[in-house]
Amino acid sequence: MAVRPVLRLPDHFLKQPAEPVGRVDDAARALAVDLVDTMRASPACVGIAATQIGAARRAFTIDVTGHRKARSCHGEIVLFDPEVLLAHGPVVAREGCMSVPDLTGDVARASTVVVRGLTVDGTERVIEADAFEARALLHELDHLDGLLFLDRVSSHESLFRRKVYK
């Protein structure tokens, strides 16, 4: 159990695609605990991908509970080897990232998604999400492919300085 430091640009590790977990073993479960602990350590944080804490494994956690833009809400989610089965209805919204200091950007993402992955028990889970929860899922999935929101902004005019989060 540990809160791990969140990697920030220009750390090149963030640009590396992560490797599949395959089987949920003790190491994977330990990673899940670190992901959740690290997410909980920052009050404004609604998700962390393994890449962001220096683990090249396809795993992330999100929790959009209580977020004003959330509609669907599955509470705390940890998924291994997640994949998008369905995504539609792109919506533009402004997002930032713990790994990208100072900037935010307008990013179009699907507003409805179906994502499948393995839980900490090693069982398959299919999650249908919309609105903010869908955005959070897609943002974390991008991390596992080495993509940051900066790779997705529609134009330079949609990049903005981020306000300071204490």
Place this chain on the structure above:
Amino acid sequence: MPVRHYAVSAVGADRPGIVAAVTGTFLDHGCNLEDTSMTILRGHFAMMLVVAAPDGLAQETLESALAEPASAFDLVVAVRAIDDDVPVSPPGDAWTVSVYGSDRPGIVHRVALLLADAGVNIVDLSTRVIGDVARPVYAMILEVTLPKGTDAGDLQQRLGVLAGDLGVECSLHPSDADIL
């Protein structure tokens, strides 16, 4: 190594090579580009840059070095030494104001005046004249910071009244980012 900062602007008729030429001069003199904004304004390429220069680099030296690309590309260049203390913008919430409608004098001024009177800080503003030459449409997007405690509904209402006066459309919406 200590540095000093210069604010530099350069404007000239757009053509390929302007950025390469101007930034080449900075590189040759050991300057690091910090925040920059460059865009085409009605066929003219406008560059605004804040550069970090080696402490020994005098303003006159930089100005005479920039004379070369300025002459090659017919640019108007201005250099100004700026304090290294970066002024901090007032805190508050990020909102976006969009204004668009038939072009007429005073749109920017009157919207900006209303915002200033409300203590609202403009952090980014761009305007474009779009549409037919015969019926030009003026479009303006502002990124603003509303001081804590601002009644956004009231501000929206006052902007609406002003927009009615000016015969344009105006909307105000929050643009706070979600940190994922």
